[in-house]
Every structure is written in C-alpha cells, then in structure tokens.
Amino acid sequence: xxxxxxxxxxxxxxxxxxxxxxxxxxxxxxxxxxxxxxxxxxxxxxxxxxxxxxxxxxxxxxxxxxxxxxxxxxxxxxxxxxxxxxxxxxxxxxxxxxxxxxxxxxxxxxxxxxxxxxxxxxxxxxx
Numbered sequence: 001x002x003x004x005x006x007x008x009x010x011x012x013x014x015x016x017x018x019x020x021x022x023x024x025x026x027x028x029x030x031x032x033x034x035x036x037x038x039x040x041x042x043x044x045x046x047x048x049x050x051x052x053x054x055x056x057x058x059x060x061x062x063x064x065x066x067x068x069x070x071x072x073x074x075x076x077x078x079x080x081x082x083x084x085x086x087x088x089x090x091x092x093x094x095x096x097x098x099x100x101x102x103x104x105x106x107x108x109x110x111x112x113x114x115x116x117x118x119x120x121x122x123x124x125x126x127x
Contacts, residue, residue, distance in 0.1 A: 078115040
C-alpha cells in the first residue's frame with residue numbers, strides 16, 4: 001500500500017518589518033542613523049540593518065499569496081535629518097548565511113526614488 005502526502009501549503013500573512021525588528025545593534029532609529037551618517041562619505045556599502053532568522057525557520061517576504069511568486073510587496077526607505085534633508089544612496093537588500101560566507105543580493109534600490117522630496121518629517125517623506 002502506498003500513501004501519498006499532500007504538499008504543505010504556504011499561508012500568507014500581512015506583516016511589516018521595521019527598524020525595531022532588527023538585531024540588537026540595529027534595533028533603534030538612532031543606531032541605524034549613526035551607521036548611515038558614518039558611511040555616507042564613502043563609496044562602499046555599509047551594513048545598516050540586520051535581522052537574524054532562527055534555525056529551522058523560513059521567512060518569505062512579499063505581499064499576497066505565497067503561491068504567486070511574482071506578487072511582491074512595496075519597499076519604503078528614508079534616511080532623514082529634518083534639519084538637513086535626506087541621506088540618499090543605493091540600498092542593497094541581501095540574504096547572507098550565518099558565517100557570512102555566502103551572500104546573495106536580492107535587489108538594489110536608489111533611495112531617492114523611495115520617498116518624496118519633503119524632508120520635514122518621516123510622515124511627509126512617504127510617497
């Protein structure tokens with residue numbers, strides 16, 4: 001007798017990841033802002049936020065039905081000093097293993113295209 005098991009269906013849920021969801025060195029706006037400001041003069045990429053995924057756990061990002069792989073979410077980012085304006089550059093989204101020996105760049109975004117031109121508050125900076 002052969003028994004067939006139906007494949008496990010992925011279920012979607014609406015969630016957002018923000019700065020406070022990051023690892024301890026990256027879980028406040030002040031910590032991330034300091035890293036962005038320190039790295040703004042150079043041409044290299046700097047790690048400005050990270051979230052460690054526990055072992056045996058899989059996280060998918062995107063919005064909608066996970067069975068529809070092309071149904072993606074929207075990203076929003078602004079590094080802002082209300083007194084001086086935005087810190088714009090290229091935001092790189094990547095997935096890296098625990099030992100940092102394997103890293104895959106998922107996407108790169110020009111941050112100037114991810115917010116409005118009004119730099120008075122984060123609320124006015126949203127598209």
